[in-house]
Amino acid sequence: MAKNPTPASGNLPGDMQVEPAPRKFAIAIAYSRTPLPMTRADQMTVAHLISFLSARGHGVDLYGLDTGEPMTDEQDAWLKEHCRKVDLKPHGVFRSAIGALRGLFKGYPLQVGWFLNGAQSAAIAEGLADVDLAYSYYIRSAETMRAVYPTKPSFVAMQLSQSLNTRRMVAHYRNLKEKLLYAVESRLVRSYEARVWRDFSRTVLIGEQDVAEIRAICREKNLPEIDNVFFGPHGTDISRFAPREEVSPVPCSLVFNGVLRTYTNVHAITWFAEFVWPLVKEAEPDATLMIVGRDPRPEVVALGEMDGVTVTGEVENPADYISRAAICIDPVQAGAGMQNKMVEFMAMGKPIVATTVANEGIGAQPGDHVILADEPDEMAKEILALFSDPARAAAVGSAARKFVEQHWTWEAHFLRLEEEMLMAIDELADKNEPSAISD
Template structure:
């Protein structure tokens, strides 16, 4: 079976949420004997030098990419207001990229063409005009929901109104496009329910984040305690806003609990204000080379997310590394976890304080939660079993 996968960024190396999801999908399908072709938009924001990719998964696929500047442009945003297009999405379409994709489709016959996220959907017309393959859409997030939630937290009125405008236009586009596919994959049950509510009539299945657990090996001897940590890209606004809230409203009281307690924060595009934060117990590392090693070396993961959609891959990775995770309900959305068993849910400053206090005064508690977390993700997120289920759906689509 021949599969073409379209992505809005190059998923190599798999060092953040979207690339991890796509990478593990490709890896699992390759192990099942499928022939994979990958077409990626290589954006300036997430630029990857393809010549520097050294990965057996990459060597096992046919790869095509198109370099594109998708950065927000003031004039582009202004002119877009007077069009009927979603500016969030239209920035990812380019006529030359479409021509390259058209050539790939004319030279190859595919059984399945899978669109990884909304930002490659502008190329759906090209695909339908040049291929008889079944088309599949994977919703990594409910994109308009992300922007609606961001708009609700924006205090500056003109910016809030513009964000609401973007969210409305994105919602129209997202809901219209969903029914143009033969199959839709949601990342979580919550997202599946949301997709159904806004009128999806296409076949719909849930495929959560998948992990290869051979990569997630813990070494407790290298874990320092008492330590808290947060890991996430700071160019994603919900991550930045959640961490700001935690540092302003919660951390000043937390660091008084113990002079030995340290809070480590890491992630790419770390804002300058975090480095300048007035706290001797706060360690800002910025972008790190090895996320797994970083997670292993710390004890308790803090995820104070206040907005967003989809499934937080870093939480799944933290659970795979047997970490006790203290997160908001928003952050844990979509993950089949149970408060007090394999995660601790905290939605207020007081709840975060009490959860952290409980963990640092009772080390047995956070270790027990971490061990349960590992069992939970092994049950729900094994990439090989998820890949086999995906292949079954492909086979049904092709034979229909």
């Protein structure tokens, strides 16, 4: 029998609702941070993947980098309980800068060089004999496992196309210094993504738009087109992010949630405040906008001076704020992959007004699960229409929750990933060599 759902607490993943796997394996995971605390979307994904693999009975060897983000004793104990090995190598800013310079001489993207760590690579090479499969999360960790295949099956979880991501950032950046930096990174990452996939059994990507971008670059460079793609989106904890029937939404209220130092979120909310919010406020003077998230940059903090706008900074539980919103917004225009906030909003049964880009990696049905608008006047019009029609807003939110329950749980995505991992193991299996974990 599966366990009853236990919501996440203390910044830990909740229990996975899965039975032990009939066939077990051992996996090495290379990651450029520590999975806990879950302050970023990538940390959330890796932590939940570890939770899933452990619940299924697989052996997890985690090779991460200690970048100085502190873990609580509870979080440290959780990792040790769910992994059979936790190997975290120190990786400070000085080491990162040296790695970035070294990487440039090899033609690596800055984000790959920044996380180069010889001690981590050596530890992984030494431990590979004890696992059945290697899994690199993000291209930032790809170099640690690039030589594994075809000796053992290996996955590179790109998740999103950084080529698409940086190209969009360059198009939207206003700051000249940052625009030039991402222009350089865009050139480097395009060359890297077109080649690195060939050194792995599988490339994990979130959406068709990410695959299309990499295939186009391969054609542009007269290289073989990427052909080892497995679609592996993120999920959400539907016990933590769930409708709160006891909470009445504040009329005419909006919420935006995200890490407020990342460019995609900063651009999204400043664009909304400049071009959409005045239109909403003019038509509905009582409208309010709550901007929720950690590490707000100065330009985001300044938005709190606008009429009806509140910038909270970091909060203990974003779900508390989402639950009180009449509408959630995601006006992101740069970026790639998928928007975790979209799935969290949906899981809480909230109507969402978002851009087409925000929905790219999710595939929600426009008009049913989400309301899409890309121009300021269109977005303001859709928000005001939902303000004036609470019944329709509730219907969209209810449909969004059902959509997430059917398609966007961590368990659903990871069960498919596990199946693909077993297929990759079988493709290279030596029938005379036992698994690193027996059945």
